[in-house]
Amino acid sequence: AWVDFVTFFNHIIDRFEMTKERQIIFKRVFPDKAVFVQIDEDKLTQVIDNIISNALKYSPEGGKVTFRLKLLDDMIEISISDQGLGIPKENLEKVFERFYRVDKARTRRLGGTGLGLAIAKEMIGAHGGDIWARSVEGKGTTIIFTLPYDPEQEDDWS
Ligand code: ATP
Numbered sequence: 626a627w628v629d630f631v632t633f634f635n636h637i638i639d640r641f642e643m644t645k646e647r648q649i650i651f652k653r654v655f656p657d658k659a660v661f662v663q664i665d666e667d668k669l670t671q672v673i674d675n676i677i678s679n680a681l682k683y684s685p686e687g688g689k690v691t692f693r694l695k696l697l698d699d700m701i702e703i704s705i706s707d708q709g710l711g712i713p714k715e716n717l718e719k720v721f722e723r724f725y726r727v728d729k730a731r732t733r734r735l736g737g738t739g740l741g742l743a744i745a746k747e748m749i750g751a752h753g754g755d756i757w758a759r760s761v762e763g764k765g766t767t768i769i770f771t772l773p774y775d776p777e778q779e780d781d782w783s
């Protein structure tokens with residue numbers, strides 16, 4: 626379906642912000658207009674839920690999670706950044722593999738099966754987008770994904 630990604634994303638973030646149990650600061654950097662994209666809302670909700678859950682899981686108390694939405698020529702770029710422990714450089718691509726989890730000891734405590742990002746990769750790929758991770762160990766992690774976007778489409782909605 627065609628959805629305004631800003632509204633869609635805000636709803637997901639609101640749900641996490643209302644139910645969060647720890648002191649984490651949420652920051653949103655979005656364009657101040659609607660951005661229509663064609664997506665499977667259920668699948669994208671699952672993808673974003675996992676990325677936000679990960680960000681919260683690895684955030685320190687008082688940490689900031691930043692949500693960004695950027696318009697590129699024919700893509701939108703969505704990123705979710707945390708100030709958690711980060712992912713070692715050599716594992717940045719592996720975290721998108723099934724059942725892969727960095728450091729068994731630290732992640733056993735925090736739970737999970739290691740499927741979330743593998744599913745995200747599959748679903749973003751099915752939407753014609755791409756997903757990757759950037760991280761500085763000890764500083765934080767950013768998960769970035771793109772989705773096809775047709776700026777021409779704007780005209781039909783205005
Ligand atoms: P599941 O999502 O299936 O419950 P999971 O969260 O462990 O389990 P993924 O979401 O696929 O699995 O993430 C894979 C691994 O990548 C995690 O176990 C963790 O080691 C690492 N990881 C993912 N996101 C972050 C993050 N924001 N900060 C630090 N490490 C992360």
Ligand code: MG
Nearest residue numbers: 675679737741
């Ligand atoms: Mg996960």
